[in-house]
Amino acid sequence: MSEYKRILFSGGITLGPVAPLLSVAHKLQKKYPDWVFHFVGTRCGIERAVVEKEGLIYHAIPSAKLRRYMSIHTLLDFFNFACALVVALFLLLRIRPQVLISAGSSVSVPLHWIARVLHMPTLIHQQDVKPGLANRLMKHGATRITVACPESVRFFNADKTVCIGNPVREELKAEPVYARATLKLEENVPVILFMGGGTGALHINRLVEKLLPQLTPVAQVIHLTGKDKSNIPPQAHYRSYDFLDAEGMRLMYAAADVVVTRAGFSTITELSYLGKAAVLIPIPGSHQEANARYCEEHGAARAVYNVSRPGMVAPLLIDLLKSPEQQTQLAAAMHNLLPRDAAQKMADIVEELVG
Structure with a gap:
C-alpha cells in the first residue's frame, strides 16, 4: 500500500472539525511518506494556517451556512451552496x-454529496x-462512520458505525514544572486557563473581565481571547493571548490547574487526554450543552x-482551587471519559478504505 495515494480531508470555519483530522493525518504521514495529503477548508478560515503548517495541500471552496430557519440570507446561502457543489x-x-x-x-457537505455521485469512498x-446538521446530511452516503462516544452510535447506521473515541495529538503533553x-x-500560585475555542468567545472574555x-488575588489567570476580541488591560496575575500555536497550547495546558472553556468536543478530547480538571461553559442552545x-x-x-x-x-x-481532592477526582474522571488510540484506529480504517 506504499504506492502513491491521495487522501483528502475537509473541515473548517472553526478548528473543532479540523483538530482530530490532523491527528489522523499525522499518523498516516509518518507511515506513508509517499502519500499526498490534501485538505479542503474555507477561504478565510482560521484553519488554513494550521493545516498548511502540518504540510497538507490546502484548497478553499465556498462555504454556505446551513441554516435551520428562513432568513433573507437563505437565498444567498442556496447560491453559495450551489457554487460549492460545482467547485x-x-x-x-x-x-x-x-x-x-x-x-x-x-464546508464538507458539498464534497461528500459529490463524492457519493462519483462513487468515492468516504469516512x-x-x-x-x-x-450536527452537517453530519446528518452526510451520513447516508458515508462508506464508514466513526463516533467518539458510545451514546452517539444510535444516530447512525450501526452496520457501518464504530465507536473509537476522538483523535488527539499525542504531542500535547508537557511536564507542569517545565511549563x-x-x-x-x-510556582506556588494556582493557574486557571480560560479558553473560548480557536476563534475566541466574546461571552467568556466578558466573564473573565468581571x-x-x-480571581487574581488567589490565582494566576491565563486567557486565550481570540484575535481582537478582548481589551482587558495588563495586570498582576493576568496574561492574555490572541492565539496560541500547538507548542503554546501544550505549555498552557500543562501549567493549568483548572481549565475553563466552551464544550466543543475537540477541547473536551484534549482535556480527557491530558486529564485536566475543567469547568465547561457551553454555547446556549447548541450541541455543546449535550456535551457538557x-x-x-x-x-x-x-x-x-x-x-x-x-x-x-x-x-x-x-472552591476548586482550594480543593486538590476535587481537582484530582475531576481530572481522573475526565481522563477515563473516552476510549484511547482513536487517531490510530481511524488511520486503520482509512487504510482499509484505500485498499
Whole structure:
C-alpha cells in the first residue's frame, strides 16, 4: 500500500472539525511518506494556517451556512451552496482521492454529496454526543462512520458505525514544572486557563473581565481571547493571548490547574487526554450543552449554563482551587471519559478504505 495515494480531508470555519483530522493525518504521514495529503477548508478560515503548517495541500471552496430557519440570507446561502457543489465536483475530479474524510462542518457537505455521485469512498467522524446538521446530511452516503462516544452510535447506521473515541495529538503533553518555568509563572500560585475555542468567545472574555478582581488575588489567570476580541488591560496575575500555536497550547495546558472553556468536543478530547480538571461553559442552545451534560453525568467536569450570572462562577472556581481532592477526582474522571488510540484506529480504517 506504499504506492502513491491521495487522501483528502475537509473541515473548517472553526478548528473543532479540523483538530482530530490532523491527528489522523499525522499518523498516516509518518507511515506513508509517499502519500499526498490534501485538505479542503474555507477561504478565510482560521484553519488554513494550521493545516498548511502540518504540510497538507490546502484548497478553499465556498462555504454556505446551513441554516435551520428562513432568513433573507437563505437565498444567498442556496447560491453559495450551489457554487460549492460545482467547485467540489471539479476539485474531486482533479485530485481523485482514494478516500474523503471529514468530521462535520458545512464546508464538507458539498464534497461528500459529490463524492457519493462519483462513487468515492468516504469516512465521517462524529465528535459531539449529538450529530450536527452537517453530519446528518452526510451520513447516508458515508462508506464508514466513526463516533467518539458510545451514546452517539444510535444516530447512525450501526452496520457501518464504530465507536473509537476522538483523535488527539499525542504531542500535547508537557511536564507542569517545565511549563510553568518556561512561561515564568509563580510556582506556588494556582493557574486557571480560560479558553473560548480557536476563534475566541466574546461571552467568556466578558466573564473573565468581571471575574478578575475575585480571581487574581488567589490565582494566576491565563486567557486565550481570540484575535481582537478582548481589551482587558495588563495586570498582576493576568496574561492574555490572541492565539496560541500547538507548542503554546501544550505549555498552557500543562501549567493549568483548572481549565475553563466552551464544550466543543475537540477541547473536551484534549482535556480527557491530558486529564485536566475543567469547568465547561457551553454555547446556549447548541450541541455543546449535550456535551457538557455528558461530562457532568460521568463526573468529569463542572458545567455552567448561564454566564449572565458571573457571581456563581467565581465561588465555583475558588472552591476548586482550594480543593486538590476535587481537582484530582475531576481530572481522573475526565481522563477515563473516552476510549484511547482513536487517531490510530481511524488511520486503520482509512487504510482499509484505500485498499
